[in-house]
Amino acid sequence: MEAPLIQVKDLVKYFPVKKLFITVGQVHAVDGVSFEIMRGETFGLVGESGSGKTTLGRLMLRLLTPTSGDVVYNGRSIFELEGGELKEFRRRAQIVFQDPYTSLNPRMTIYDILSEPINVHKIRIPDKREYIVKLLETVGLGEEHLYRYPHEFSGGQKQRIAIARVLALRPEFTVLDEPTSALDVSVQAQILNMLKELQSEFKFTYLFISHDLSVVKFMSHRIAVMYVGKIIEVAPSDDLFSEPLHPYTQMLLSALPVPDPKYTRSKQIIKPRGQVPSAISPPPGCRFHPRCPFAREKCKAEEPELREVKPSRLVACHLYS
Amino acid sequence: MKEKLARGLNRMLDLMGYGEKWREWKRKRRAMFEEWELMYKALKRSPLAKAGAAMAVVFFILGIFGPQILALINGLYSLLYSQGIIKQKIVLDPYKIFAGPRLGKPSLLHPFGCDEYGRDLFARVLTGARVSLIVSVVVISLGIPPGILLGLVSGYYGGKVDEFIMRVTDVFLAFPALVLAMAIAASLGAGLKSAIIALTIVWWPSYVRLVRGQVLSARENVYVEAARAIGVSNLRIMVKHILPNIISPVIVLATLDFGTVVILNAALSFIGLGAQPPTPEWGRIVYDGLDYLMMAPWYSIIPGTAVFLTALGFNLLGDGLRDVLDPRIRRSIEFASGRE
Numbered sequence A: 001m002e003a004p005l006i007q008v009k010d011l012v013k014y015f016p017v018k019k020l021f022i023t024v025g026q027v028h029a030v031d032g033v034s035f036e037i038m039r040g041e042t043f044g045l046v047g048e049s050g051s052g053k054t055t056l057g058r059l060m061l062r063l064l065t066p067t068s069g070d071v072v073y074n075g076r077s078i079f080e081l082e083g084g085e086l087k088e089f090r091r092r093a094q095i096v097f098q099d100p101y102t103s104l105n106p107r108m109t110i111y112d113i114l115s116e117p118i119n120v121h122k123i124r125i126p127d128k129r130e131y132i133v134k135l136l137e138t139v140g141l142g143e144e145h146l147y148r149y150p151h152e153f154s155g156g157q158k159q160r161i162a163i164a165r166v167l168a169l170r171p172e173f174t175v176l177d178e179p180t181s182a183l184d185v186s187v188q189a190q191i192l193n194m195l196k197e198l199q200s201e202f203k204f205t206y207l208f209i210s211h212d213l214s215v216v217k218f219m220s221h222r223i224a225v226m227y228v229g230k231i232i233e234v235a236p237s238d239d240l241f242s243e244p245l246h247p248y249t250q251m252l253l254s255a256l257p258v259p260d261p262k263y264t265r266s267k268q269i270i271k272p273r274g275q276v277p278s279a280i281s282p283p284p285g286c287r288f289h290p291r292c293p294f295a296r297e298k299c300k301a302e303e304p305e306l307r308e309v310k311p312s313r314l315v316a317c318h319l320y321s
Numbered sequence B: 001m002k003e004k005l006a007r008g009l010n011r012m013l014d015l016m017g018y019g020e021k022w023r024e025w026k027r028k029r030r031a032m033f034e035e036w037e038l039m040y041k042a043l044k045r046s047p048l049a050k051a052g053a054a055m056a057v058v059f060f061i062l063g064i065f066g067p068q069i070l071a072l073i074n075g076l077y078s079l080l081y082s083q084g085i086i087k088q089k090i091v092l093d094p095y096k097i098f099a100g101p102r103l104g105k106p107s108l109l110h111p112f113g114c115d116e117y118g119r120d121l122f123a124r125v126l127t128g129a130r131v132s133l134i135v136s137v138v139v140i141s142l143g144i145p146p147g148i149l150l151g152l153v154s155g156y157y158g159g160k161v162d163e164f165i166m167r168v169t170d171v172f173l174a175f176p177a178l179v180l181a182m183a184i185a186a187s188l189g190a191g192l193k194s195a196i197i198a199l200t201i202v203w204w205p206s207y208v209r210l211v212r213g214q215v216l217s218a219r220e221n222v223y224v225e226a227a228r229a230i231g232v233s234n235l236r237i238m239v240k241h242i243l244p245n246i247i248s249p250v251i252v253l254a255t256l257d258f259g260t261v262v263i264l265n266a267a268l269s270f271i272g273l274g275a276q277p278p279t280p281e282w283g284r285i286v287y288d289g290l291d292y293l294m295m296a297p298w299y300s301i302i303p304g305t306a307v308f309l310t311a312l313g314f315n316l317l318g319d320g321l322r323d324v325l326d327p328r329i330r331r332s333i334e335f336a337s338g339r340e
C-alpha cells in the first residue's frame, strides 16, 4: 500500500484565554487529532463553526506551532524543517483562505500578487508575464485583469485570484479552508467545479474544509467529522451519508435541508438538540454526551478513542465498543 | 495641443524602442495614478486643505528659491538706481548692516522694515524660511525612518524585542518634546546644529508608537498569513505587505510634524539654545525684536507671523490629508465623484 502524503499525529493546539493580561483558561481548539491523507485524495473536514477546522488546517501548514503532536509530510516532520527545506515545503503545501476579501493585499496589483510566489521561489520560466496571464486564464480571468487592484473584483473573482496564486507554485497539497462559504451560491458551484477540474489536471491533494455537509460530500473522497477540537468519525464519502455511525454525524445529517434519498432509509433520525459545549472547558468523557440521546454512564466518564469498527470506517463512540 | 504632444512623445519613444515599455509601465501604474488623482480631487474639495497646501508650497518655494528671489529684487533695484528712479543704491542682504535706516519702518524698498543694525528684515525673514526648511527636512527625514523601522520590528516580532524597544521609547516620551529638546540642545552647546540634533533625537519615538500600533493590527490581516504561507521572508512581509498598508497615518503625522518642528526650532532659538546671531532664524529674530516692541513692533511680529503661518499651513494640510487618506471618508468621495 502507498505511503500517505501527510500524517497528523495526536495534534494538539490550545490558545490561552486572557482577561486583563492574565491567562484564565485555554481554548482547546484542536485536542488530540490523528489522521492520514493519501496522495491525490480530497480529504474533507466538516464541523460546526468554532470546532477547530481552520486551526487544524493552519497547523498542517506550519502557520501555527502546535501545543503538542506532529505533522509528518512526505516522511518528515514539518516542524523540524529549516532554511531551504522549509522553503521547499512552503512551495509544495499551500492554502486558500475562507475570506477572499481579506486574503489579497489591497495595495498590490494582480500582477504583483501573482509575481510574488514566482519571485520568492525563483521559479524559472521563460516569460513571467506570459506565465501569469496563463495562470489567470486557468482560473477564468484574463490579461485585462493584470494591473487591477483587488477591490476592483467581485468576491468570486478574488477567490479565483487566490487560487491562481496557489497554482503559480504547482503545489502538491492545498488546504482549502471554506473557499466558497463567503460567496454567492451561484458562484460557489463554479469555484467548486473549477477546483475539482484543477485537481484532476494537476493531481493535487486537498484538505477540503467546510461547515456545509453537502459541499464536502460533493468534493471529498473521504470525510472526517470534527466536534469541539476532536475528530469523531472518518469515513469514505458515500458511506458517511448512507450509514452515519456517530450520533453527532447522524444529527448533522438529519439537519440537512434536502435529505439524500439513501439517507432517509437509514433507521436512526436524531433531532438536533442542546448547545455546542464551550471549547474552553469541554465536558469530561465524550464531548458529545450532553447532547447525545444514547449517552450512558461510561460516556460521561471515559473519552472514546477513534477506532476502526469496520473496514475503512473509524468512529470515536462507546456505542461501537 | 496636449494630445498632439502626447502622440508626438509616443512616436518618439516608439522610434527609440521604448514605446511598448513605457505604455506597459503606465498600465502597471494606472491604479496608482488614479489614486493620486482621487486624492488630488478630494483635497481640492476642502478649502482649508487647499489653503494649507498653498501655504506649505509657498514655504517650500521661499525656502528653496530665497537667494534667487533676493537676487531678482536686487537686480530690479540696481536697474531702478541706474535709471535714477531711486536715489540710494540698495542691496537686500540678510547680513549687510546699515542697508537701511536703523529700526526703519516698512517701506516700499524695505517692505518688512529694518532692525537695530539697519539690516533689511525682508531679506532676513526670507532667508529664515530656508533655515526653517532645512531644519524641518533634516529632522523629519532623519527622525522618521528609524522610528518606522523600530515600530515595524517592535510590532511585527513582539516579545522581548518589542518590550525593550517600547521601554526605551517610553523614556523619551515621558518628557514633553520641547523640554527634552532643550535639555539635549543645552548639553550639546547652543547652535543650529545642536538644535537639529536635539530635535532629531526627540522626534523618532512618536513614530515608533504610531507604527507599532498600526503593525499590531495590520499583521493580523489574512494577506500577511497568505504571504507567509507562500514563503515570503519576514523582511519582505514587513516592507511589502505591512508598510504600504500603514503608511497613511505616518504621512499625516509627518505633515503635521513639519509645522511642529518649525515651531520648536523657533522656540529653541528664541530661548537662545538654537541658531545664534547673525543667522537669520525666525525665533531668534522675534527675540531680538522684543527690546523694540514699542518702537518697531514689525520687527518681532513679522517673523512671528511667518512661524505661525507655516505651522498653520502644515496643520491644515495634515488634517486635509487625514480626511483624504481615511478609507471611510475617501469612499464617500469616490461615491460622490461617480466611481465604484
Ligand SMILES: Nc1ncnc2c1ncn2[C@@H]1O[C@H](COP(=O)(O)OP(=O)(O)O)[C@@H](O)[C@H]1O
Pocket (backbone or CB within 6 Å): A015, A016, A027, A028, A029, A047, A048, A049, A050, A051, A052, A053, A054, A055, A056, A279
Ligand atoms: N489565534 C487564536 N487565538 C485564540 N483563540 C483562537 C485563535 N484561533 C482560533 N481560536 C479559537 O479556537 C477555536 C477554533 O477556531 P477555528 O479553528 O477558527 O474554528 P473553525 O474554523 O472550525 O470555525 C475557536 O473557539 C476560536 O475562538
Ligand SMILES: [Mg+2]
Pocket (backbone or CB within 6 Å): A053, A054, A055, A098, A178
Ligand atoms: Mg474556520
